[in-house]
Amino acid sequence: HVIPPPQIETALKTLVSEAVILEDIIDLLSKRVRQPRLSILSEEFLREVSEVEFPNLRVEIVRKLLNDEIRVRLRRNIVRYQSFKERLEKTIRAYHNRAIGSAKVMEELIKIARELRESVKAGEELGLTEEELAFYDALSKGEKFISSDEELKQLVKKLVETIKKNLSIDWTEHESVKSKVRASVKRLLRRYGFSPTKHPETVNLIMRQAEVLYKDWPILGFEFVGGYTFDTGGGIYNLNF
Known part of the structure; x- marks a missing residue:
C-alpha cells in the first residue's frame, strides 16, 4: 500500500536500521560457521556480541546460538548438557516475563556460555571420545x-x-x-x-x-546446525549457511 508522506522518513529509517541489524548478524554468524563449534563460546566471540548496539538483539543472538549449541550436544550427551538446557530456558523465561532486564539476562547467558565451555573442556581432559x-x-x-x-x-x-x-x-x-x-x-x-x-x-x-x-546407526547422532531465525522487532529473518 502507499505510505502517507509524513511516514516516509520513519519507514526509511526503519528499513536502514533493520539493514544494519541484519548486516551485524550476518557478519557475526558468518565468522561463527567458518570456525570450530566451540568458537561461539570463546571470550572473543562473547565480547563481539556484547558490543552489538541493540540490547534485545544481543540477547537474541546469544540465546539462539547457545540453544543450538546445547541442542547439538544433548544429542551426544544427555547427562552432561541437560542442566544447561534447563538453565537457559529458565533464564529466557524470566526475561520474557520481565523478571530480569536485558543487562541481567546477558550476564546470565554469558555465564552459561562460559560454564558450558568449561564443561566441554573438562570432558575432553578425560581423554575419552x-x-x-x-x-x-x-x-x-x-x-x-x-x-x-x-x-x-x-x-x-x-x-x-x-x-x-x-x-x-x-x-x-x-x-x-x-x-x-x-x-x-x-x-x-x-x-x-x-x-x-x-x-x-x-x-x-x-x-x-x-x-x-x-538412533541412525551406522551414522552417529551428531548434527550440524546451519540456520538461524531472528526477530528484530521489525521483521523476522531466516539465515541459512
Whole structure:
C-alpha cells in the first residue's frame, strides 16, 4: 500500500536500521560457521556480541546460538548438557516475563556460555571420545561401584564396543534388538560388580543414551546446525549457511 508522506522518513529509517541489524548478524554468524563449534563460546566471540548496539538483539543472538549449541550436544550427551538446557530456558523465561532486564539476562547467558565451555573442556581432559564420555557420565551419575577412574574408563570403552557390536539399522524400532543390547549391557556391568537389578535407572540411562547416539546407526547422532531465525522487532529473518 502507499505510505502517507509524513511516514516516509520513519519507514526509511526503519528499513536502514533493520539493514544494519541484519548486516551485524550476518557478519557475526558468518565468522561463527567458518570456525570450530566451540568458537561461539570463546571470550572473543562473547565480547563481539556484547558490543552489538541493540540490547534485545544481543540477547537474541546469544540465546539462539547457545540453544543450538546445547541442542547439538544433548544429542551426544544427555547427562552432561541437560542442566544447561534447563538453565537457559529458565533464564529466557524470566526475561520474557520481565523478571530480569536485558543487562541481567546477558550476564546470565554469558555465564552459561562460559560454564558450558568449561564443561566441554573438562570432558575432553578425560581423554575419552565424545561417545565414550556420554556413557562415562551416565555411569558416574549412578551408584559408585568402581573406585578407580581408570577402571571406569576401561569399562566405558568396553561398553561402547559391546553396544555397537549388537546394533543394526533401525534397531530402535525393533524391541528384539533393543532387548539384545540391554542384555549385553547388563552382562558387562555384572562382570564389574554392578547390580542392574538393584539399579535399573542406570541401565535405563545407558539405553537412553545409546538410542540418542546410535538412533541412525551406522551414522552417529551428531548434527550440524546451519540456520538461524531472528526477530528484530521489525521483521523476522531466516539465515541459512
